Amino acid sequence: MLAGRNAHLASSNLACSLQRTGFLSVGLRVMLRANLWVEEGLVNGSIGTVLRIIYCANQGPPALPAFVVCIFLDYTGPTFLPEHPNSFPVTPIKRAWTAGHATLSHTGISLDLAWGLTIHKSQGLTMAKAVIDIGHHEMTARILLVALSRVRNINDLLVNNFARELITRLAINDQILQRKREETRLRDL
Incomplete structure (x- = not known):
């Protein structure tokens, strides 16, 4: 109504x-x-x-x-x-x-x-198992981080269409590097 x-x-x-x-x-x-x-x-x-x-x-x-x-x-x-x-x-x-x-x-x-969820809808959830398909590119490194961190154990995660060149691009991504620096700073407090 x-x-x-x-x-x-x-x-x-x-x-x-x-x-x-x-x-x-x-x-x-x-x-x-x-x-x-x-x-x-x-x-x-x-x-x-x-x-x-x-x-x-x-x-x-x-x-x-x-x-x-x-x-x-x-x-x-x-x-x-x-x-x-x-x-x-x-x-x-x-x-x-x-x-x-x-x-x-x-x-x-x-x-x-909820048969399938977008990465955005899964944010904040902990799932028993997950199948992730990020395609051939992603808009931001943070979205991938959200997707990969939905399960407690890496053995409960299946990633489809994960291109090797994506890993290389993410390793030098400014957002990822900034997050690593911040995590190191917080750990050293």
Whole structure:
């Protein structure tokens, strides 16, 4: 549901990470896009799987679900469905923002598709395993650093299309050299 003049034009960035439309199905891998219960592990970026989509009586798609039951492996709170540990109901939330002199709002489920993630969306996440394809060039050395540092163990990382000349270019990259100097400075403190 959108409210306010021109709210239907808002991008997910402007609408506080809520998508204008969403396509959910049981078994879908999703990313939570809000801090719902930080103390119990339900934070922005948590990865889960859709278990059930529940609608109000006499409703169904394209109406907004009453809630979506997901299994989040990092969730440590009470389980919603006893037969499914780590299950939690994600309910619609309303986000409001200002555009010019107007206040706009959007109500939606704070879940994004997560079968694959951009490097930017993976920032701050720790993943069990990752497959990275950076292509033949990258815009900045820092993006590659983010991509390569998403796993705890190098054996859990697979890099596709990693050209040798990229390593050479990165070794003399100003951003990388500056970061190395800063890390050395901090280590020496």
